[in-house]
Amino acid sequence: MAQIELREIDETNLDAVLSIAVRTDQEVFVGGGVADALADADAYPEANPWYRAIYADATPVGFVMISWDVVPQPPAIIGPWYLWKLIIDAEHQQRGYGRATVRMVIELVRREGASELLTSYVEGRGDPGPFYARLGFKPTGERDENGEIILAHQL
Ligand SMILES: CC(C)(COP(=O)(O)OP(=O)(O)OC[C@H]1O[C@@H](n2cnc3c(N)ncnc32)[C@H](O)[C@@H]1OP(=O)(O)O)[C@@H](O)C(=O)NCCC(=O)NCCS
Secondary structure (H helix, E strand, C coil): CCCEEEECCCCCCHHHHHCCCCCHHHHHHHCCCHHHHHHHHHHCHHHCEEEEEEEECCEEEEEEEEECCCCCECCCECCCCEEEEEEECHHHCCCCHHHHHHHHHHHHHHHCCCCEEEEEECCCCCCCHHHHHHCCCEEEEEECCCCCEEEEEEC
16 A cells, blocks of 8 residues: 655645545535635634645645644534544545544554544445444544534544
8 A cells, every 4th residue: 555644734735735625425524625624724723723634655645634632612622632524535535545544643642642532424325434433433422513423432
């Protein structure tokens, strides 16, 4: 498999990262695309957004954003460590890049002292529930303010 790396987004790669897109029918699961995610990061500084582009070798293939050690204010702000957005470009899905990225994020937050990584997802046909279940996430029994199912991965 290609070497997966999380890289900062700057003026040298912003256009390439903005061209990353899921399938139209998957947009409901990520609230649009990378531009929407970056707009959310600007709109919710209290959620302490931390984001990176996902590279497979030299190719930008995705985007990931987490809430970094945030003070939880449920149901609006989930944390302290919350996987907020995960986008793998439609052309690059099903090659293990999503799984590799989540494992990297898990290692990253574990090193920061996190005891669990949370995430949530919108239910529907083709939702990422099975993807997260394979990675060891389990439902907490709670939902966020939009009715998304909250999952936790114990670290
Ligand atoms: C969900 C997503 C991040 C998965 O990334 P990916 O790189 O395609 O997934 P991987 O190749 O790493 O898949 C890992 C495993 O999960 C499975 N899987 C991936 N997406 C799945 C889905 N939607 N439903 C069921 N299984 C899925 C794969 O078949 C693979 O199974 P295996 O363990 O038998 O090999 C990606 O498809 C995506 O961006 N989807 C649209 C946006 C989205 O739903 N994001 C997550 C919510 S924020």
